[in-house]
Amino acid sequence: MTSTARRTTGAPIYEGTRIPSPIPTVLTTPPELEATGDILTINFGPNHPSTHGVLRLVVDLYGEDVTGLAAVIGYLHTGFEKNMEQKTWWKAIPYAPRIDYVSFQNNEYVFVGAVEKLLEIEVPPKAVWMRTLLAELNRIHSHLVWLGTSALELGAISMFWYAFREREQILDLFELVAGYRMHTRYFQVGGLAEDVPRGFYPEARKFCEWMPNAIDDYETLLTRNKIWLERTEGLGLLSRDDAIALGQSGPVLRASGVDWDIRKTEPYLAYHQVDFRVPVFETGDVYARYLVHMAEMRESVRIVEQCLDRVERMEGEPWIADDRKVVLPPRHELHTSMESLIHHFKIVTEGFRVPEGEVYFAIESPRGELGCYVCSDGGPKPWRVKFRAPSFVALQATATAMNDALIADMIAIVGSLDTVMGEVDR
Amino acid sequence: MPGLVEVVARYGETTVVVEPASIVDAALHLREAEGFDFLSDITAVDYLGWGEAGVSGYIGTPGGRDINGPATQGYQVVPQPKPARFAVNYHLLSISDRPRRVRLQTWLDDGQGVQTVVRVWPTADWHEREAFDLMGVVFDEHPNLQRILLDDDWEGHPLRKDYPIGGEPVRFSGEA
Numbered sequence: 291m292t293s294t295a296r297r298t299t300g301a302p303i304y305e306g307t308r309i310p311s312p313i314p315t316v317l318t319t320p321p322e323l324e325a326t327g328d329i330l331t332i333n334f335g336p337n338h339p340s341t342h343g344v345l346r347l348v349v350d351l352y353g354e355d356v357t358g359l360a361a362v363i364g365y366l367h368t369g370f371e372k373n374m375e376q377k378t379w380w381k382a383i384p385y386a387p388r389i390d391y392v393s394f395q396n397n398e399y400v401f402v403g404a405v406e407k408l409l410e411i412e413v414p415p416k417a418v419w420m421r422t423l424l425a426e427l428n429r430i431h432s433h434l435v436w437l438g439t440s441a442l443e444l445g446a447i448s449m450f451w452y453a454f455r456e457r458e459q460i461l462d463l464f465e466l467v468a469g470y471r472m473h474t475r476y477f478q479v480g481g482l483a484e485d486v487p488r489g490f491y492p493e494a495r496k497f498c499e500w501m502p503n504a505i506d507d508y509e510t511l512l513t514r515n516k517i518w519l520e521r522t523e524g525l526g527l528l529s530r531d532d533a534i535a536l537g538q539s540g541p542v543l544r545a546s547g548v549d550w551d552i553r554k555t556e557p558y559l560a561y562h563q564v565d566f567r568v569p570v571f572e573t574g575d576v577y578a579r580y581l582v583h584m585a586e587m588r589e590s591v592r593i594v595e596q597c598l599d600r601v602e603r604m605e606g607e608p609w610i611a612d613d614r615k616v617v618l619p620p621r622h623e624l625h626t627s628m629e630s631l632i633h634h635f636k637i638v639t640e641g642f643r644v645p646e647g648e649v650y651f652a653i654e655s656p657r658g659e660l661g662c663y664v665c666s667d668g669g670p671k672p673w674r675v676k677f678r679a680p681s682f683v684a685l686q687a688t689a690t691a692m693n694d695a696l697i698a699d700m701i702a703i704v705g706s707l708d709t710v711m712g713e714v715d716r
Numbered sequence: 717m718p719g720l721v722e723v724v725a726r727y728g729e730t731t732v733v734v735e736p737a738s739i740v741d742a743a744l745h746l747r748e749a750e751g752f753d754f755l756s757d758i759t760a761v762d763y764l765g766w767g768e769a770g771v772s773g774y775i776g777t778p779g780g781r782d783i784n785g786p787a788t789q790g791y792q793v794v795p796q797p798k799p800a801r802f803a804v805n806y807h808l809l810s811i812s813d814r815p816r817r818v819r820l821q822t823w824l825d826d827g828q829g830v831q832t833v834v835r836v837w838p839t840a841d842w843h844e845r846e847a848f849d850l851m852g853v854v855f856d857e858h859p860n861l862q863r864i865l866l867d868d869d870w871e872g873h874p875l876r877k878d879y880p881i882g883g884e885p886v887r888f889s890g891e892a
Contacts, residue, residue, distance in 0.1 A: 312859040314838035364865040371850075372874055376881065407727055534754055534811055537839030548811065555815040646795045649727045650807050650819060652756065661807065663759045667766060667795045674875075678757035678807070686842050715865055 303529040303546065303574040309536065309690050317689040319350040319358035328352055336365050342439065343711025354696045359689050366715035374675040378641025379405055380479060382672060387473040389677055390713035392435050394473050395428035396655040402477045403558065404651035404662040408644050409479065411611055416604040417481035422559040423597035424476065426590040430501065431460045432656035433583045437508065440705035444521045449511060456504050459497050466490050480617040481610030491602050494594065501591045509584060522577040526691040526703035529574060536690060537683045540658025541586065542707060544570050545578035552654035564596045576706040616642045641670035657681055657708055677716060681709035718742050731819040736830045739822050743836040752808035752818060758843035759805045760851040763798040764877040799823045802853055804830060829854040850875040
């Protein structure tokens with residue numbers, strides 16, 4: 291197991307803090323500029339192709355300079371948390387992946403993991419490794435969608451097609467294993483919903499062989515591309531201290547020189563048993579965030595390979611815990627065993643009960659710290675579910691990162707924060 | 717620790733409960749003296765009706781299931797009573813120091829406000845606006861306490877337990 295050494299070199303990204311005051315999330319036009327009468331206030335969004343969903347930015351422009359900015363959100367609010375309170379624990383699981391529809395496996399896992407923490411149930415190794423594998427495939431998927439759309443917004447249209455070509459392969463793998471391309475609902479409290487189909491391993495191997503070459507291709511197109519460098523370098527700066535103060539996490543935080551990854555610092559699933567590096571870059575700009583994403587995809591491929599090595603040897607092992615009060619009994623028992631039939635009926639109609647208590651369970655989603663707070667009163671429905679959405683927090687940094695930006699840079703900066711509006715508004 | 721009520725450790729997590737009046741002092745103490753420089757999340761919880769109604773009429777006893785009652789529905793054990801209606805949970809994390817988490821918790825009655833922690837952790841801005849919007853918790857001296865996810869003219873706070881569910885009135889064209 292290796293970890294990157296903490297690279298605490300020299301100069302800060304900028305001196306002091308750039309977080310606006312008194313409202314940390316609103317950039318206000320200076321009064322002397324306002325007095326010139328040349329400030330143009332425009333609505334950017336809510337329906338603009340490059341806002342990654344339905345985001346509205348109220349922007350003050352002085353010529354092409356962005357002098358003021360306020361983000362207005364809530365256009366995709368659908369009340370996930372309230373809905374989940376009305377469902378039994380296991381019927382609430384399908385809501386979780388739909389919150390962030392790009393990193394669905396991670397969202398699904400964070401809810402299931404939080405419930406398992408309350409239940410104190412032990413998950414069999416095959417399920418742990420398979421969850422790790424799918425979470426990492428999902429990380430590559432999420433980064434590909436980010437790469438494709440962000441590059442598209444800056445004019446690199448071909449990147450979108452290449453990224454979505456590989457994304458399609460990952461979705462095929464999800465379909466193979468769970469029957470659905472997205473929102474698979476493959477993680478069940480206690481393990482997996484079904485065993486892994488045999489055809490999955492060779493297909494996943496093929497993908498792992500292919501993917502590093504694909505990443506090389508992306509990097510050939512972008513990493514030293516002069517236009518790409520000019521559109522991303524030195525833009526959207528976020529210093530180490532400002533990033534922490536604004537609660538940034540994931541690639542945004544690691545691009546600001548903070549060596550922080552929950553997979554390393556508070557290992558969950560099988561992350562303490564796999565070998566991977568945490569890429570950290572120091573410059574805190576859009577380009578650094580791009581580099582973090584690219585390096586993370588390479589590391590994720592390595593993790594997937596290590597998981598495959600383990601899961602392949604677990605043929606025939608249980609994929610879900612044998613706790614009849616929580617887990618549905620095996621299908622074939624329903625024809626022969628009265629108890630199994632009763633348990634099946636009770637879990638499906640009433641749901642299982644979760645002991646009283648409250649937990650906060652955090653994982654490293656592709657976008658950063660994804661937390662799930664669940665509170666149970668001991669009954670079969672959640673009393674309260676709350677998601678700590680990394681996109682919601684990332685958007686708070688727009689006002690800080692937009693310092694001295696031009697309107698065209700705004701697209702690059704908002705894109706680099708990698709937000710998914712479904713998750714922002716929940 | 718200013719205003720400390722109790723420290724609870726459960727499920728491998730530490731919860732520090734403080735008086736609402738000293739939330740800012742407690743937050744500053746945790747940030748400066750204990751190194752919790754990162755605010756992950758603020759979650760407000762409404763405990764109205766906590767432990768009162770089972771799923772379909774059955775309620776257990778504090779000692780466990782009442783074997784003479786219909787034992788299939790509802791609670792098997794009545795949950796512990798809560799000190800007030802609302803809990804506000806601040807999930808803190810230490811990034812610069814050694815990695816660890818703590819939950820800072822304070823209890824409020826309906827209509828009771830709590831000081832904002834925006835000046836301690838700027839990221840609290842939107843978290844507090846969300847708690848205000850969906851749960852109706854008022855954060856005193858917040859620089860911009862408006863609704864964030866719902867419309868500005870929305871009535872009520874949907875995550876409260878007494879908020880009616882099951883649709884909202886729809887106005888059709890041609891109606892007065």
